[in-house]
Structures are given as structure tokens and as C-alpha cells.
Amino acid sequence: MMTRSGPVGSSASLRTATRSSTTTRLRRLASSSRASASWNRHGHYQASLAEFPTLDLIPAAWLHLTVQGIGFVDEVTDVEFSRLTDLVQRRLGALTPPTVTFHRPVVRPEAVYLPADPPEPVRSLRDVVRHAVAEVLGDDRVDQPVRPPGEYRPHVSLAYSNAEQDAEPIAKALSEVHAEPVSLTLGHVDLLTFHRDRRMYEWTRAIPLPIGGGGSTRV
Template sequence: MSSRELASQHQRWTAYQDLPKLTNHWYWRPGWRADRQFYTWHLTFEHQPELHHLVADLQRQLALPGLDLVPLDGLHLTMQGLGFTDEVTNTDVAAVVAETRRRCAGLPPLELSLGPVDPDAEGIGLLVRPWDRLEHLRATIRGAIGAVWQTVPEASDGFRPHVTIAYSGGQAPTGPIRTRLNDLRHQQPARVTIRQASLIALRREHRSYRWTTVATTPLDA
């Protein structure tokens, strides 16, 4: 594990020890509402039995008050937002997809490790590593957007790759969750191979994130 990854995990775990209550993840962010969807580039995890087995095992032990478990078909890694679907034209979507595919054509599949558990106030995730390949893919996607638009949404810095397996559903006390996480911190991570990035139309539905896949870009160099 790189020093950045190790430092991030240690810092977040230390902060979690002093956290008395969870923060409800499901408040409405600016611009969001129940009938609105958002275009965003994600990595998704279909057909990943090793990861699904790990997550199912962890979730069996994290069925605790205050946590909303993520369905296996809802696991995702957020890469780069594009904009609300009612604000981005179909022409721009097509141009961004075409440019992203062109720029990603030379990139190989991503070999990633997911785990161990990595909690914060709004949920419990899995540490994802290595970061450098994901950062390169994100920069490539941002470059493609920048070739179509003068301004690329979202900040270029502050990206922390993670896959959430449980969101906080309310201001539950963290003590029982910390106790359970102490027993889970040393489980072996899962290995995955990611062969595409997906542009999705993301929505919130019954305290979970669901989506429709709009386009994909292969990683198959």
C-alpha cells in the first residue's frame, strides 16, 4: 500500500474513534430532488464474484441500526460528474462519450484491490488501491470533458477512491458500529478487474442509488 493510501486510512480510522454519532447521508445536496437524475462517470462491479462474496459477508455483520446496506448491484466507484440530465444536451453527451472513448482507447484494464473497511460519518466503504491508475483514468475523463466544454465540473483535486457498502441512515451512535468494525478491519481484500468505465444517469431511490447506463468506454489496451 502506498504511503498516501495508508495515511488516508489511518487518519479516517482515527477520526472515527472520536465520532459520537453518524451523519445522515440522505440529505438533499444542492440541485438534487426526487425526480432528478445526474450524469456521472462511475466504475461499476457487475460479474465480480470475489467482491460480492466479501461485501455480502461484511454486510451480514454490519446489519446494525443506522446503516443502510448497499445492494450488490448498487456497488459503484464515483469517478467524475458531468451534470444534471435536464441541463446537459444529448449532443454534448454524445461528444463527451466519443472523446472519452478516443482517449481511453490506449488504457489497460484496472487491476484493483478493495478492502479493508474504511468508515466515516456518512457510511462504511472499502479502501480501493492503487489510487494512481484511478487518478489517471479520472484525469483522462476530465480531459475529454475539457475538450468539449470550456469548464470541467467538479474540482480536480480531493478525489479519494472508495466503494461504499453501507450508508448512514440517521444519527445513530457509532459505538456498536465501531465495535463490529474492529472485528472486520483485517479481512482480506477482494481483487477485481475493471474493463470499462460507465456514463450513467444516477438517481436516488428508497435510500439507495440506482442508475441507467447511458454509455460505456472500454479499457482494453
């Protein structure tokens, strides 16, 4: 089973992703950039995937670009969360909102997603958020381990795999879609409380923090 990134069809097969059960402990905190309506101009790609019962299509309301995990809600106190929110907001305010482009989707073992290009501005954004999390919670409580440069691939998932599936028919369906690239300036990062009880990430709380004093995600 191949896991490398690349153009549509680069993975030999898709596998089921790990699912969260419905418990308070598994309700988690993360930083993410939520999608606006303009993100879903690539709805034609999702339409081409509708025939595959092994894929769970992600509704427009839940499209997002994950930046950095924070932790479980029962492990982050209200005081820590308040400090973290203030610090992330200050750090983001000093940045220039990054502009990225989404075009051709990638088929991976657990999902079909749109990579953000270029990835470097989002990686820099993640570093800022990650350092703020470490400063408030401590290095030993940072939710995700440090990755080598280039391993973090910012993206917006269009569908998650729910069963074993040959990737080739999916890649073929996507290759027949003709869509123009979409360029967006990411104007904010959201601190989210979310779960994955229904086979996709859904949040119950979202605190938008502007980047560079900006507002919502915009074209």
C-alpha cells in the same frame, strides 16, 4: 465530528448524507465503474452491518466506484453527450486497465466504504475522464471542482448513513469480520444516468466504455 480517513473506526460519528428529491433536474450523469458479482465477496462486511438500522446497505446491483460527475441531464444536450461518449471512449482505449485491491472498510461520517488500493491508477483514470468532460462541455461546466492531489479517494461504498450514529459499535462489528482482500482489474467505465430517490444511487441507463479495449470488470 471527525471526517479524516483511516482504518476502521477513524470517525467519531456518522451523519445523514444529503438526499436527492425525485425531480427530472436531479437525474444526473456520471462516469463510474459498476460492480460485478466478484466485488461483493466482501458481503460478510455488509452482513455485520445488518443490525444497524441507521445504515442503508447497498445491494450488490448498485455497488460502484464513482469516477467523475458530469452534470444534470437537462443541462447536457444529446449532441454534447454523444461527443463526450466518443471522446471518453477514445481516451480510455489508450489506457491500461488499472488493477486495485479492496480489503478493510473505512467508517466515514456519511458512509462505510472499501478504499481502492493503490488509489493512484484510479486517480489517473479520473483525470482522463475529467479532461474529456472539460474539453466537450468547457471548464466552467465540469461537475466537480478540481481537488488537491490525494483528496479524491476512490472507493466502493457498502452502506450509507441515514441518521446520527456513534461509529464505535460499527467499527467494532467490522473489525470482527475476517475476509481476504479482493484484487480486481477495472475493465470499463460506465456513463450512468442516475438518481438518489431511494436513499442510494440507482441508475436508469448505463453505457459501458472499455478501458484499453477491454471488457467487463474482472478479477
